[in-house]
Amino acid sequence: MKVVVIGGSGLIGSKLVARLRHGGHDVVAASPSSGVNTVSGDGLPEAMEEAEVVVDVANSPSFDDAVAWDFFTASGRNIFAAETAARVSHHIALSVVGTDRLLDSGYFRAKLLQEDLVRKSGIPYTILRSTQFFEFMGGIAGSNTEGQVVRMPLALIQPVAADDVAETLAQISVRAPVNDMVELAGPEPFRFTDIVSRVLAANHDERLVIADPDARYFGVPIEERTLIPGENPRIAPTSLEAWLSRTQFRAA
Template sequence: MKILVIGGTGLIGSRAIQRLIEHGHKAISASPSSGVNTLTGEGVADAMAGVDVVIDVSNSPSFADDDVMNFFVTSTTNLLAAEKDAGVKHHVALSVVGTDRVPESGYLRAKVAQEKLITESGIPYSLVHATQFFEFVKGIADSATEGDTVRLSHASIQPIAADDVAAVVARTAAGAPLNGTLEIGGPEKFGMDELIATGLAAFGDPRTVVTDATAPYFGAVLTGDELIPGPDAELSTTTFSEWLARS
């Protein structure tokens, strides 16, 4: 199959392309650096020529509420229109576990809007809902840092390795459309504060993690299991300690 990967130079996209090529598919990276800009529409139609499947793992360059909403709505609208014209048979999008459970988060509201466009497009689709990646431990810490203190709640998180996410995205793209959602997560559940403290210590980061029930997580105050996948989720096997050891 010929598979176009929007955001193909990123953390998940580059890994998914490698997996697809290893399994004999023609996987092509599309990003602004390659002349394909889904936000402006530049190069999108040309990139769709002969494509069977589109994987969208792109992300907004800004997480400000208005910016992220504009990115996902505009980008997805442009993509879906081009896919219809080109006769693309399957649209695969990477999203987030708990999108509809944290309305206070501007980012997750934008992902909900993106998913609505996809499910109502008429194009066969698959949504992969992933938990947070191990690779974003430092990013989470940075977003919650005041001076040398990182304030985070003890809300539950079940993180997953980016390699495992990419494997599922690639497998999903190579298969029949789900016309539904697949949830994936890591094998272990942590408190947010516990996860970040463990990660920072492993990286030799001197910041101190303080538990604060009111601390926001990218704009939303979490109270419990909003970001935990459901009982039917597919869980990977890579543990956080294993990932840390090879990182």
């Protein structure tokens, strides 16, 4: 089976490409570095030739409202035109748990637009909404750092290992489209303060992590369960302890 992975050179994309190739599939790792640009459309028709499945894990180059909106609009238009011409039978998109509850952010409004474009494309689809990755905890800490203090929201987060996200996408790739959204989360929820403290400590980072009711998540106010999946999500196997034990992590 031929699978095109849009964003195939990134964190999730590279892991997914490796898994699919190990499974014997013909995989195109599509990214600007391989001559495929979803914003301009360059290289897309050639990449899509004889493809059965397309997995889109590409992300906007910026969290800026206008940049993200323009990226997902242009990419969606070009990807779906190329998929329609190639008669692709399954489009898979990676999104974020809580996207529809984070609409104070222009970036998440753009992610919701991306999901809407998928649903309206006419191509059979599966949207995988994942919780944030363990690998992003350093970036989250960095975004809320003032001096040597990290101010975290009081909310819960249920992060997942990037390897488990890639494995789930690989499994979805060889199954029939569900024409719906599926959620994926890590094995257990944490308070932001707890998990960020543990990850920083594992990296010998001495910043002080405190709970702050006014702290935001990348500039967005969140409630306790904004980032927690709904009923019956897929639960990934990798625990925080297992991830820490095998990861050379560097906090931002």
